[in-house]
Amino acid sequence: MEEQKQKYYFNIESGEVLDRPAEPEGHFTLIATGEEIKDLREYLDENYNADWATYGNSHLHPFKDPDREHAEYDHALKEIYAMVYRFGDAEAKNHVRNMGILTEEELHR
Template sequence: MADERKKTYYVSMATGEISQLKTASPWDFQIEATDEEITQLREYFDQNYSTDWQAFWRTHVPYIQYHYDRENDAYDRTLTKIYEMIYRLGNEEAKEHIRSLGILPDEKEE
Protein backbone atom coordinates (compact mmCIF):
# COMPACT_ATOMS: atom_id res chain seq x y z
CA MET A 1 0.00 0.00 0.00
CA ALA A 2 1.32 3.41 -0.95
CA ASP A 3 2.21 5.94 1.72
CA GLU A 4 -0.65 8.48 1.73
CA ARG A 5 1.16 11.07 3.84
CA LYS A 6 2.14 14.25 2.04
CA LYS A 7 5.79 15.20 1.97
CA THR A 8 7.51 18.36 0.80
CA TYR A 9 9.13 18.27 -2.64
CA TYR A 10 10.96 20.82 -4.77
CA VAL A 11 10.28 20.83 -8.52
CA SER A 12 12.47 22.13 -11.34
CA MET A 13 10.55 22.85 -14.54
CA ALA A 14 13.72 23.08 -16.66
CA THR A 15 15.04 19.64 -15.75
CA GLY A 16 11.86 17.89 -14.60
CA GLU A 17 13.66 17.06 -11.37
CA ILE A 18 11.58 16.39 -8.25
CA SER A 19 13.59 16.32 -5.02
CA GLN A 20 12.95 16.25 -1.29
CA LEU A 21 16.19 18.17 -0.75
CA LYS A 22 15.73 21.91 -0.97
CA THR A 23 19.42 22.52 -1.63
CA ALA A 24 20.07 19.61 -4.04
CA SER A 25 19.61 21.74 -7.16
CA PRO A 26 17.82 24.87 -8.33
CA TRP A 27 14.04 24.55 -8.07
CA ASP A 28 10.98 26.51 -9.16
CA PHE A 29 8.12 25.25 -7.01
CA GLN A 30 7.60 23.80 -3.54
CA ILE A 31 4.76 21.28 -3.31
CA GLU A 32 3.22 18.92 -0.78
CA ALA A 33 2.42 15.55 -2.35
CA THR A 34 1.78 11.88 -1.66
CA ASP A 35 3.91 9.16 -3.23
CA GLU A 36 1.12 8.51 -5.74
CA GLU A 37 0.94 12.20 -6.74
CA ILE A 38 4.73 12.32 -7.21
CA THR A 39 4.55 9.22 -9.41
CA GLN A 40 1.93 10.94 -11.59
CA LEU A 41 3.96 14.16 -11.80
CA ARG A 42 7.09 12.18 -12.79
CA GLU A 43 5.06 10.43 -15.52
CA TYR A 44 4.01 13.83 -16.93
CA PHE A 45 7.63 15.01 -16.99
CA ASP A 46 8.69 11.73 -18.64
CA GLN A 47 5.97 12.12 -21.28
CA ASN A 48 7.19 15.62 -22.11
CA TYR A 49 10.81 14.48 -22.24
CA SER A 50 9.84 11.83 -24.79
CA THR A 51 7.64 14.24 -26.76
CA ASP A 52 10.40 16.84 -26.71
CA TRP A 53 12.77 14.39 -28.44
CA GLN A 54 10.10 13.59 -31.04
CA ALA A 55 9.71 17.33 -31.67
CA PHE A 56 13.48 17.72 -31.92
CA TRP A 57 13.63 15.14 -34.71
CA ARG A 58 10.55 16.68 -36.33
CA THR A 59 12.36 20.00 -36.64
CA HIS A 60 14.36 18.40 -39.43
CA VAL A 61 11.11 18.33 -41.44
CA PRO A 62 10.74 22.08 -41.97
CA TYR A 63 7.45 22.06 -43.88
CA ILE A 64 5.38 21.19 -40.77
CA GLN A 65 4.28 24.37 -38.99
CA TYR A 66 4.18 24.48 -35.18
CA HIS A 67 0.38 24.70 -34.92
CA TYR A 68 -0.05 21.58 -37.09
CA ASP A 69 2.45 19.55 -35.13
CA ARG A 70 1.03 16.72 -32.98
CA GLU A 71 4.20 16.50 -30.88
CA ASN A 72 3.98 20.18 -29.94
CA ASP A 73 0.28 19.81 -29.12
CA ALA A 74 1.01 16.81 -26.90
CA TYR A 75 3.89 18.66 -25.21
CA ASP A 76 1.67 21.69 -24.55
CA ARG A 77 -1.18 19.55 -23.14
CA THR A 78 1.17 17.69 -20.81
CA LEU A 79 2.86 20.91 -19.72
CA THR A 80 -0.57 22.29 -18.80
CA LYS A 81 -1.23 19.13 -16.75
CA ILE A 82 2.10 19.64 -14.95
CA TYR A 83 1.23 23.25 -14.11
CA GLU A 84 -2.28 22.24 -12.99
CA MET A 85 -0.84 19.60 -10.70
CA ILE A 86 1.79 21.96 -9.26
CA TYR A 87 -0.91 24.60 -8.76
CA ARG A 88 -3.06 22.09 -6.85
CA LEU A 89 -0.18 20.77 -4.70
CA GLY A 90 1.94 23.91 -4.44
CA ASN A 91 2.43 26.35 -1.63
CA GLU A 92 0.96 29.85 -1.93
CA GLU A 93 4.09 31.17 -3.67
CA ALA A 94 3.77 28.44 -6.34
CA LYS A 95 0.07 29.18 -6.81
CA GLU A 96 0.73 32.92 -7.14
CA HIS A 97 3.48 32.39 -9.70
CA ILE A 98 1.31 30.09 -11.82
CA ARG A 99 -1.62 32.54 -11.59
CA SER A 100 0.71 35.31 -12.78
CA LEU A 101 1.61 33.26 -15.86
CA GLY A 102 -2.06 33.09 -16.87
CA ILE A 103 -1.62 29.67 -18.46
CA LEU A 104 -4.31 27.65 -16.73
CA PRO A 105 -7.75 27.90 -18.33
CA ASP A 106 -9.89 27.87 -15.20
CA GLU A 107 -7.73 28.53 -12.17
CA LYS A 108 -9.72 28.19 -9.00
CA GLU A 109 -9.03 29.98 -5.78
CA GLU A 110 -8.70 27.52 -2.92
Protein backbone atom coordinates in the same frame (compact mmCIF):
# COMPACT_ATOMS: atom_id res chain seq x y z
CA MET B 1 -4.83 3.68 4.79
CA GLU B 2 -4.27 6.98 3.01
CA GLU B 3 -0.73 7.83 2.02
CA GLN B 4 0.87 10.69 3.95
CA LYS B 5 1.68 13.89 2.08
CA GLN B 6 5.18 15.25 2.32
CA LYS B 7 7.16 18.20 1.02
CA TYR B 8 8.93 17.97 -2.34
CA TYR B 9 10.96 20.48 -4.32
CA PHE B 10 10.38 20.62 -8.05
CA ASN B 11 12.69 22.33 -10.55
CA ILE B 12 10.73 22.80 -13.77
CA GLU B 13 13.86 23.47 -15.83
CA SER B 14 15.64 20.24 -14.91
CA GLY B 15 12.51 18.19 -14.24
CA GLU B 16 13.91 17.10 -10.88
CA VAL B 17 11.60 16.33 -7.98
CA LEU B 18 13.58 16.09 -4.74
CA ASP B 19 12.88 15.79 -1.01
CA ARG B 20 15.46 18.53 -0.35
CA PRO B 21 16.08 21.58 -2.49
CA ALA B 22 19.28 21.31 -4.52
CA GLU B 23 19.47 25.11 -4.71
CA PRO B 24 18.15 27.74 -2.31
CA GLU B 25 15.97 29.19 -5.11
CA GLY B 26 14.54 28.17 -8.46
CA HIS B 27 12.10 25.49 -7.40
CA PHE B 28 8.45 25.02 -6.55
CA THR B 29 7.55 23.63 -3.14
CA LEU B 30 4.92 20.89 -3.45
CA ILE B 31 2.97 19.04 -0.75
CA ALA B 32 1.96 15.69 -2.24
CA THR B 33 1.84 11.94 -1.80
CA GLY B 34 4.34 9.66 -3.47
CA GLU B 35 1.60 8.56 -5.88
CA GLU B 36 0.86 12.17 -6.85
CA ILE B 37 4.57 12.77 -7.48
CA LYS B 38 4.64 9.60 -9.59
CA ASP B 39 1.83 11.10 -11.70
CA LEU B 40 3.81 14.33 -12.04
CA ARG B 41 6.87 12.38 -13.19
CA GLU B 42 4.75 10.63 -15.84
CA TYR B 43 3.75 14.02 -17.27
CA LEU B 44 7.39 15.10 -17.13
CA ASP B 45 8.32 12.02 -19.17
CA GLU B 46 5.49 12.72 -21.63
CA ASN B 47 6.66 16.32 -21.97
CA TYR B 48 10.28 15.25 -22.48
CA ASN B 49 9.32 12.70 -25.15
CA ALA B 50 7.07 15.19 -26.96
CA ASP B 51 9.87 17.76 -26.89
CA TRP B 52 12.31 15.31 -28.48
CA ALA B 53 9.71 14.22 -31.05
CA THR B 54 9.19 17.84 -32.08
CA TYR B 55 12.94 18.43 -32.27
CA GLY B 56 13.62 15.24 -34.20
CA ASN B 57 10.82 15.74 -36.68
CA SER B 58 11.85 19.33 -37.34
CA HIS B 59 15.25 18.06 -38.45
CA LEU B 60 14.25 14.83 -40.16
CA HIS B 61 11.02 16.07 -41.73
CA PRO B 62 11.34 19.87 -41.95
CA PHE B 63 8.21 20.27 -44.07
CA LYS B 64 5.97 18.03 -41.96
CA ASP B 65 3.26 19.73 -39.93
CA PRO B 66 4.48 19.65 -36.31
CA ASP B 67 1.11 20.51 -34.76
CA ARG B 68 0.55 17.06 -33.21
CA GLU B 69 3.90 17.06 -31.43
CA HIS B 70 3.39 20.65 -30.30
CA ALA B 71 -0.07 19.78 -29.01
CA GLU B 72 1.32 16.83 -27.02
CA TYR B 73 4.08 19.02 -25.58
CA ASP B 74 1.64 21.82 -24.71
CA HIS B 75 -0.82 19.39 -23.12
CA ALA B 76 1.86 17.81 -20.92
CA LEU B 77 3.26 21.20 -19.91
CA LYS B 78 -0.18 22.49 -18.94
CA GLU B 79 -0.80 19.34 -16.89
CA ILE B 80 2.54 19.84 -15.14
CA TYR B 81 1.66 23.43 -14.23
CA ALA B 82 -1.83 22.37 -13.13
CA MET B 83 -0.20 19.86 -10.77
CA VAL B 84 2.20 22.52 -9.49
CA TYR B 85 -0.86 24.66 -8.75
CA ARG B 86 -2.76 21.77 -7.15
CA PHE B 87 0.08 20.57 -4.90
CA GLY B 88 2.09 23.77 -4.56
CA ASP B 89 2.44 26.09 -1.62
CA ALA B 90 0.99 29.63 -1.79
CA GLU B 91 4.05 30.94 -3.66
CA ALA B 92 3.81 28.18 -6.30
CA LYS B 93 0.06 28.73 -6.73
CA ASN B 94 0.57 32.48 -7.12
CA HIS B 95 3.34 31.97 -9.68
CA VAL B 96 1.25 29.60 -11.82
CA ARG B 97 -1.84 31.83 -11.62
CA ASN B 98 0.19 34.89 -12.65
CA MET B 99 1.63 33.05 -15.65
CA GLY B 100 -1.87 33.10 -17.15
CA ILE B 101 -1.45 29.86 -19.09
CA LEU B 102 -4.25 27.98 -17.32
CA THR B 103 -7.93 28.84 -17.23
CA GLU B 104 -9.78 28.98 -13.92
CA GLU B 105 -11.30 25.59 -14.77
CA GLU B 106 -7.84 24.10 -15.39
CA LEU B 107 -6.57 25.55 -12.12
CA HIS B 108 -9.36 23.96 -10.08
CA ARG B 109 -9.64 20.46 -11.54
